[in-house]
Amino acid sequence: MAEVLVYVDHVDGAVRKPTLELLTLARRIGEPVAVALGSGAENTAAALAEHGAVKVLTHDAAEYADYLVVPKVDALQAAYKAVSPAAVLVPSSAEGKEIAARLAVRIGSGIITDATDIEAGDEGPVATQSAFAASFTTKSRVSKGTPVITVKPNSAPVEAAPAAGAVEALAVSFSEKATGTKVTARTPRESTGRPELTEAAIVVSGGRGVNGAENFSIIEGLADSLGAAVGASRAAVDAGWYPHTNQVGQTGKSVSPQLYIASGISGAIQHRAGMQTSKTIVAINKDAEAPIFDLVDYGVVGDLFEVVPQLTEEIKSRKG
Amino acid sequence: MSLRIVVTVKYVPDATGDRHFADDLTVDRDDVDGLLSELDEYAVEQALQIADEADDAEITVLTVGPEDAKDALRKALSMGADKAIHVEDDDLHGTDAIGTSLVLAKAIEKAGYDLVISGMASTDGTAGIVPALLAERLGVPQVTLLSEVSVEDGVVKGRRDGDSASEQLEASLPAVVSVTDQSGEARYPSFKGIMAAKKKPVESWDLEDLELDADEVGLEGAWTKVDSATERPARTAGTIVKDEGEGGKQLAEFLAGQKFI
Ligand SMILES: Cc1cc2nc3c(=O)[nH]c(=O)nc-3n(C[C@H](O)[C@H](O)[C@H](O)COP(=O)(O)OP(=O)(O)OC[C@H]3O[C@@H](n4cnc5c(N)ncnc54)[C@H](O)[C@@H]3O)c2cc1C
Ligand SMILES: Cc1cc2nc3c(=O)[nH]c(=O)nc-3n(C[C@H](O)[C@H](O)[C@H](O)COP(=O)(O)OP(=O)(O)OC[C@H]3O[C@@H](n4cnc5c(N)ncnc54)[C@H](O)[C@@H]3O)c2cc1C
Numbered sequence: 001m002a003e004v005l006v007y008v009d010h011v012d013g014a015v016r017k018p019t020l021e022l023l024t025l026a027r028r029i030g031e032p033v034a035v036a037l038g039s040g041a042e043n044t045a046a047a048l049a050e051h052g053a054v055k056v057l058t059h060d061a062a063e064y065a066d067y068l069v070v071p072k073v074d075a076l077q078a079a080y081k082a083v084s085p086a087a088v089l090v091p092s093s094a095e096g097k098e099i100a101a102r103l104a105v106r107i108g109s110g111i112i113t114d115a116t117d118i119e120a121g122d123e124g125p126v127a128t129q130s131a132f133a134a135s136f137t138t139k140s141r142v143s144k145g146t147p148v149i150t151v152k153p154n155s156a157p158v159e160a161a162p163a164a165g166a167v168e169a170l171a172v173s174f175s176e177k178a179t180g181t182k183v184t185a186r187t188p189r190e191s192t193g194r195p196e197l198t199e200a201a202i203v204v205s206g207g208r209g210v211n212g213a214e215n216f217s218i219i220e221g222l223a224d225s226l227g228a229a230v231g232a233s234r235a236a237v238d239a240g241w242y243p244h245t246n247q248v249g250q251t252g253k254s255v256s257p258q259l260y261i262a263s264g265i266s267g268a269i270q271h272r273a274g275m276q277t278s279k280t281i282v283a284i285n286k287d288a289e290a291p292i293f294d295l296v297d298y299g300v301v302g303d304l305f306e307v308v309p310q311l312t313e314e315i316k317s318r319k320g
Numbered sequence: 321m322s323l324r325i326v327v328t329v330k331y332v333p334d335a336t337g338d339r340h341f342a343d344d345l346t347v348d349r350d351d352v353d354g355l356l357s358e359l360d361e362y363a364v365e366q367a368l369q370i371a372d373e374a375d376d377a378e379i380t381v382l383t384v385g386p387e388d389a390k391d392a393l394r395k396a397l398s399m400g401a402d403k404a405i406h407v408e409d410d411d412l413h414g415t416d417a418i419g420t421s422l423v424l425a426k427a428i429e430k431a432g433y434d435l436v437i438s439g440m441a442s443t444d445g446t447a448g449i450v451p452a453l454l455a456e457r458l459g460v461p462q463v464t465l466l467s468e469v470s471v472e473d474g475v476v477k478g479r480r481d482g483d484s485a486s487e488q489l490e491a492s493l494p495a496v497v498s499v500t501d502q503s504g505e506a507r508y509p510s511f512k513g514i515m516a517a518k519k520k521p522v523e524s525w526d527l528e529d530l531e532l533d534a535d536e537v538g539l540e541g542a543w544t545k546v547d548s549a550t551e552r553p554a555r556t557a558g559t560i561v562k563d564e565g566e567g568g569k570q571l572a573e574f575l576a577g578q579k580f581i
Contacts, residue, residue: 102456111449111543113449132444138550142545188484250335251501297555298574299558302563306563315581
C-alpha cells in the first residue's frame with residue numbers, strides 16, 4: 001500500500017489534535033508515515049502509533065527553533081526523498097501552510113490548502129475546500145506531482161487504529177538557506193487552561209456588544225461552564241478587550257466546532273468566514289436584524305448582560 | 321543607496337458582494353466589483369513607512385491580474401507608491417498559487433528589488449502561501465506574518481505572533497516580508513494622492529516579457545484542478561426567541577436538547 005507522509009505538529013512531544021485527525025484522513029489514502037521534528041520528537045511515537053502511524057521519522061536539531069520555517073522544509077523534503085509517498089498531509093496552521101507550500105514547489109507538486117476533507121479518488125486524493133466565506137464547497141485535486149494538502153483542524157474524527165509506529169532517525173542536511181531568518185527571541189503564549197481555539201468542540205465568542213475588557217469575564221464564565229474556548233470578533237480585539245490570538249474570522253482563526261455561541265457579534269462577512277462551518281450556531285444579540293441571525297440554529301434577541309449570566313447559571317445548575 | 325521595495329497587491333472580488341464561480345470553475349469576476357485586497361493595503365502602508373525611514377527608497381506595486389486589476393494598482397499609487405507593474409496576459413486566466421508565485425517571482429526579478437512586501441493572505445483564495453513561495457523561488461529569507469516590521473542597515477526585523485509564541489525575527493536583505501492586519505491601519509489616499517497617482521507610471525508586462533511559456537501558467541498549466549464547486553445550501557431557518565426574562569433559560573433548554581449540557 002502507498003505511504004502517506006504526515007507532518008506532525010507537536011509541543012515538546014505532545015501531539016496536537018489536528019495531527020491525529022490527519023492520521024485518520026491519511027489512512028483513507030494509504031499508510032501513514034509521520035514526520036516529527038524538533039525537541040521531544042521521539043516522544044510523539046506512542047500517540048502516533050496508537051492512531052495509525054506505521055513509521056515515525058524523527059529528527060532534532062537546534063535549527064528548528066532558531067530559524068524560521070526553512071529547516072523544517074529541508075527535513076520534510078528529506079523525508080519525502082526517503083519515502084516517495086503518494087501524498088503529503090500537513091496541518092493548516094500558518095506555519096504548516098508555509099512549510100507545505102515551499103515543499104510543493106521544491107518537489108514540483110501542486111498544493112491544496114485548507115482542505116476540510118479528503119477522500120481517495122481515481123486520479124489521486126480528492127480534497128474538499130470551502131470558499132468565499134464558506135458559501136461554496138469545492139472538490140479539488142492536485143494534477144501534477146505528489147499531492148501536498150494542508151488540512152484544517154476539526155476536519156476528521158480522531159480514531160484509534162494501532163500500528164507499529166517504529167521510530168526511525170531521519171537524516172537531514174540543512175540547505176544553505178535554512179539559516180536565513182533568525183528567531184532572535186521567543187515569548188511563549190501563556191496558557192489559559194482553556195481548550196485551544198481551533199481545536200475546541202465548543203467556542204463562545206464575544207464582540208463589540210461586550211463593551212469593555214472587564215466584561216469579557218461574562219463570556220469566559222459561559223465558556224468555562226461548557227468547557228469551551230473563548231473567541232472574539234475583530235472589533236473586540238481591535239478595541240484591546242481580548243488578545244488577537246483569540247480573534248475568529250478571516251484574519252483570525254477559523255473554527256469549526258460542534259457548537260459556536262456568538263454574543264454581541266453582528267455577523268459581518270469577515271467574521272462569518274471564520275465560523276460559518278460550525279455545526280450548531282447560537283447567537284445572542286439585542287438587534288433582531290443582525291445578520292448573524294441568518295446563520296443560527298437558535299437565536300436570542302436580547303441584552304447579553306441579562307441572557308449570558310442567566311444561561312451560565314442554568315448550565316451550572318443543570319450540570320450540578 | 322536606494323532601497324527598492326516591491327509590494328505585491330492582488331485584485332479581488334469584493335467580499336461583501338455575491339461572490340461565485342464561473343462555468344470553468346475559476347472566480348467569476350464579471351458579476352462582482354473588484355478591489356485591492358484589503359489585506360494588501362497593510363503591505364502598502366508598511367512599505368510607505370519603511371520608505372519614510374530610509375534615506376532613499378522607491379516603491380513599486382506589482383499585480384498579476386486581468387485588465388481591471390489596474391484599479392488595485394491605482395489605489396496603491398494613490399496611497400503613495402511610486403510606480404506600478406501590471407502583469408497581464410490572456411493565458412494567465414485560471415493560474416493557481418504555484419503558477420502565480422512563478423509569475424510574481426519572474427516579475428520581481430525583472431523589476432529589481434531589495435525588499436518584497438506582501439499581504440498575509442488574499443481575501444479571495446485566502447491561502448496565505450504566496451509570500452513563502454516567493455521566498456523559496458527567489459532564494460531569499462522569508463520574514464512573514466509580521467505584526468511589526470522595520471528595516472535598518474540592510475536588515476529587516478519584525479514580530480511574528482504565532483499560536484504558541486510571539487517571535488522576534490531578523491534577516492538580511494534581500495528578503496520577502498508579509499504583514500498582518502495587526503501591523504497598523506492603512507492610510508486613506510488623499511485628494512492630492514489620487515491626483516498624483518494619475519501621472520505615475522504603470523508598466524504592462526506579458527508572459528513574453530517575463531520569458532514564460534503559456535503552458536507554465538493558466539488553467540491548463542495549473543498543478544491543481546477544481547472538479548466541482550457547489551453553493552452551500554442556505555442554513556435552514558433556526559428558532560429565534562425574544563428575551564422576556566427567560567431567554568437564558570430557554571437557550572439552556574435548547575443546548576440540553578442538543579446534548580451540549
Ligand atoms: C480585511 C478585513 C478582515 C477582517 N477580518 C475580521 C476577522 O477576522 N474577524 C472579525 O470578527 N472581523 C473581521 N473584520 C471586521 C468585520 O468587518 C467587522 O467589522 C467585525 O466583525 C465587527 O465585529 P462585531 O460584530 O463585534 O461588532 P459590530 O458589527 O459593531 O456588532 C456589535 C453587535 O453587538 C450587538 N450588541 C451591542 N450591545 C449588545 C448587548 N448589550 N447585548 C447584545 N448584543 C449587543 C449589536 O446589536 C451589534 O450587532 C475584518 C474586516 C476587514 C475589512
Ligand atoms: C476559493 C479559492 C481557493 C483556491 N485554492 C487554491 C489551492 O488550494 N491551491 C492553489 O494552488 N490555488 C488555489 N486558488 C488559486 C489561488 O488563490 C490564486 O492562484 C492566487 O493568485 C494565489 O493564492 P491566494 O489568492 O490564496 O494568495 P495568498 O497566498 O493568500 O496571498 C498572499 C499575498 O500574495 C500576494 N498575491 C497573491 N496573488 C497575487 C496576485 N495575483 N498579484 C499580486 N500579488 C498577489 C498578495 O500580496 C497577497 O496578500 C484558489 C482560489 C480561490 C478563489
